[in-house]
Amino acid sequence: GENVEQHPSTLSVQEGDSAVIKCTYSDSASNYFPWYKQELGKGPQLIIDIRSNVGEKKDQRIAVTLNKTAKHFSLHITETQPEDSAVYFCAASKNGGGADGLTFGKGTHLIIQP
């Protein structure tokens, strides 16, 4: 089955700086890669996703890049703000999940220092 590794487990950055979180996956058949943000006491919230037919996707301060050959994908957050502090999870799946669900990384605790 799929295996997703996520690094780092904790990331502390100064407010206004950029943050990068990296994930690798094992199953070359995976073609859908979402990122979720989880705040304390809440469920994960989808913030951006990418499919394997594109290499990069941006949404305001957030971007995701995908390297299918190397089987890794990354989340980039620019101009970080205090409200970006949360746990971020990457995930991988074939065709949106379905019967196999999403395989998640173990999460990155992002801390924005004022």
Next chain:
Amino acid sequence: GAGVSQSPSNKVTEKGKDVELRCDPISGHTALYWYRQSLGQGLEFLIYFQGNSAPDKSGLPSDRFSAERTGGSVSTLTIQRTQQEDSAVYLCASSLTGYGYTFGSGTRLTVV
């Protein structure tokens, strides 16, 4: 509803008791998923429902776990004879297309 609703939000139960966790998906979402999140861990996929079709139960941790979905909407996850290792946050998600899940806030289960 506006989002995925889960109840109860917190449940403390004694070891050996049965518990039922409920999930109300977003209206019209045909896909429904259950995940388990243990302390400091990622999310573990448990089971998936597409409409009223019979689910693949192979992801459930043990035969003490069961799930059903009635009328293609509300779902319940039942854990029989709870054990301390069942303590976790149980998350439900729904989706219209299978992409871009919306998660509920979860049920925090504590087995004492």
